[in-house]
Amino acid sequence: MSLEAAPRFRTTTPRTGAPSGFGPLLAQVKDAGLLRRAQVFYISLLTTLVLALGGAIAGFVLLGDSWFQLLIAAALGVIFTQFAFLGHEASHRQVFSSNKANDALGRALASGVVGLSYSWWMNKHTRHHGNPNVVGKDPDLDIDTVSFVDADARSARGARALITRHQGKLFFPLLAFEGINLHVKSFIHAFGKGKVDNRTMEIILLVTRMAVVLIPIFLVLPLGMAFAFVGVQLVVFGAYMGLSFAPNHIGMTMFTVDAKPDFLRKQILSSRNIRGGWGMTILMGGLNFQIEHHLFPSMARPHLFAARRMVRDASLREGIVYTETTLVEAYRVVINYMKTVGHSAPRVFECPVVYQYGRI
Structure with a gap:
């Protein structure tokens, strides 16, 4: 049975104390053995990624001073993103039964291979999972060059207002800079004044990873080609990460901070699935x-x-809209949502009095 897409751009305060079917659903999932670990899968995946990384390194050495190196750079962007997906799964305790082992793997992959702060990611992502699309509580809705809620768009000034006003058109191009953004935030967090779990290890891994990646590039390649190599790798990595995470929640139901939906409704209404079978599962981790x-x-x-x-059957029983669509349609909804929010931003270089009275 086909389920309709959830109403778009809705901010809601669902009924408090609504009955939840999560308990029976959880029992059904446990009985089916779906919460068991899949270590053979993850060991195979990790082995494949290590071999792919080794192949990219071998290609880099063999090609030497050649512009074909940019193909290696693009491949590295894809490989690092796949490592990030695996690190994300380790952070969710999906790989091993031991939390300590999962954390060790997650930190090694995130900070040591991908170059992202594991501590920063864990802090941010844990808060997101607890309050997806809850305005004021979900850190993924915080201002980050673009705005995800009208109030943030209205507060934009200067260059940010200009970007916000056109963020629907700029959203995908801006993803090219997401790789740099993630690395910068990771280093700021690791060297910042706030609490950082295993700060020393985090800093050692981040600095070592950057040195191991950057030093050979600038030693082997001419300066211009080296910068091009790093640029392509960062663009592919940032775009791939952004394109994979953007369809998850943007344009789905948003909740006011005082909303009290039950767990089942909050998680389903705020999230979107993407069709595509195993190919899509591999592509999006x-x-x-x-x-x-x-x-x-x-x-x-x-x-x-x-x-x-x-989950679909439980959604039908509970009368909850379960949203599943194609990747192209998801991107279309994302862009339309970003355009809608962006229109709340002040018009740059317009007389404040004219803007106040709405004359366009």
């Missing part, structure tokens, strides 16, 4: 099953598809 991932964060990637039918 399991993020295409965003609804199931939010309901069962520790569920291993191979079990998400089986859980999908159970």
Whole structure:
């Protein structure tokens, strides 16, 4: 049975104390064995990624001073993103039964291979999972060059107002800079004054990773080619990460800070699944099953598809809209939402009095 898409751009305060079908759903998932670990899958995936990274390094050495190196740079952008997906799954305790082992793997992959602060990611992502699309509580809705809520768009001034006003058109191009943004935020967090779990180890991993990646590039390649190599790698990495995470929640139901939806409704209404089978699951690192991932964060990637039918059935029983669409349609909704929010931004270089009275 086809389920309709959730109403777009809705901010709501769902009924308090609504009955939740999550308990029976959780029992059904447990009985089906879908919360068991999938270590063979993850060991195979990690081995494949290590071999792919080794192949890229071998290609870099063999090509030497050649502009074909930019193909290696693009490949590295893809490989690092795939490592980031695996690090994300380790942070959710999906790989090992031991929390300590999952954290060790997650930190090694995130900080040591990808170059992202594991501590920063854990802090931000844990808060997001607890309050997805809750205005004022979900850190993923915070201002970050673009605005995700009208109030932030209206507060934009200067260059940010100009960007916000046109953020629908600029959203995808801006993703090219997301790789730089993630690395900068990671270093700021690691060297900042706030609390950082395992700060010393985090700094050692981040600095070592950057040195191991950058020094060979600038030693082997001419200066211009080296900068081009790093630029392509960062653009591919940032765009791939952004394009994978953007469809998850943008344009879905948003909740006011005083909303009290039950767990099942909050997670399903705020999330969107992407159709496409195993090919899409590999491409998006399991993020295409965003609804199931939010309901069962520790569920291993191979079990998400089986859980999908159970969650859909539970949604029908509870009268909750379960949103699943194509990747292209999801991007269209994302762009329309960003345009809608962007229109709240002040017009740059316009007389404040004219803007106040709405004369265009």
